Amino acid sequence: MGRWVLVAVAPAELVLIALLAAGVEVPAGVRATLGLLMIAVLLVEAGRWSRGYRRGRRRGLGRRAAATVAAAELVPPPVTTALRWEARVWTGLVRGLGRRPDIPPGAAAFTHHRAMRAVRWTFVGVLVVEVAAVHLLVPAGALRVTLLLVGLYSLVWVVGYVLGAGPVRPHLVTADRVVLRCGLTTRIEVPLAALADARPVRRSRDRTASRQLAGRTLHLVDNGGTSLDLDLRSAVTVPLPRGRSAEVDALRVWVDDAQAMARQVRAAAGIGPGAPAELPPGR
Template identity: 35%
Template structure:
């Protein structure tokens, strides 16, 4: 990866943090009209709030300990920036839920993961709780000739989405290789699976009706 690409990604990440915070403050989640939203952030929220509270306590404590006024100001500015940045990270998960609409499923993790899967590519959905190795959000697993990609929260997923045929997804960790299954976290996996199964059935009926005509 070139230096220019690294800078571009860093800027995009920074902008995403502040946009998410702005949306959260204004209570305007990124959910298109007509789409059903399915949150996934509840498992990560306690950990993130712990870091936020500790950072908030640290700011006045460090200010009290440092004897140099100019350094206190600089450290306070950095502390407030870091605090808002962490709140923005939490906001990103809150305002970018998974969505399901007439086009299909949209899987997200904050503003950094955004994968759209149309109905014609979805074969089945089921509730299945899995642990994911490591701390990364996106993890690719090879299972024989099959490849599954997990979009995890706190190293776990709760919903398996089986694809009709291996599909190349816009996720860097897949390396452009097609995957057969998409696994994702959801606060209410049963509700998400019910909605997906309804959408699969509706799409199959619509397709059959179109073929009949």
């Protein structure tokens, strides 16, 4: 319960600071109550962190690891997820603007964002127009400054997402695995030894969700479908929304150049160019 109180009080304190900075009169009683509540919550959470840190040290963790684990115990999982997304957005923004995609040395990269690139950047352009319109139409004052800051933050966030989920995170084929990426956080690693076949096949999907599980097949969807089929000799575990996971026997993935990625996967996995490799019985 304490960590949720902190999550509620911290934004209220930030709103109070913003109001005071904008010159809004806030009753002294409200300021004092929020200040005391914030101090009390921080003291309680500091005590919880200290106990968690000592438990970690007793389990043999190093100082940094114990401190990290203790801090993670204080934050509710939804907040942790939101912070992870926020970090990925800003990382995507910096890497994208610097043209530094996340490609390890020796890996072959295959993009999956180009088909929808025009649509996504058109949306960014609409946001630019919206921010400009708000700035011009809203009278000068605290409200216009607030709306401008919110609009600019939203614009930067969307640009970071578009870059981070697309150009910065291509699919990879390394010496021992295929790494499939989707959105800002999804990462699926498939050992080359688990692959039975890779072939370019265009499939349509009616739903718009980027991750779609159908039986024991996972679809990583973009541009209305998938373009590359990966069949497996042995099942792999894949992450699903809301912290779930599932074992799958096949993956259907969108990639911009499916033929090139299929050739690279087959060559890396030692799959011959002729007939598909033998699949498990019943497949």
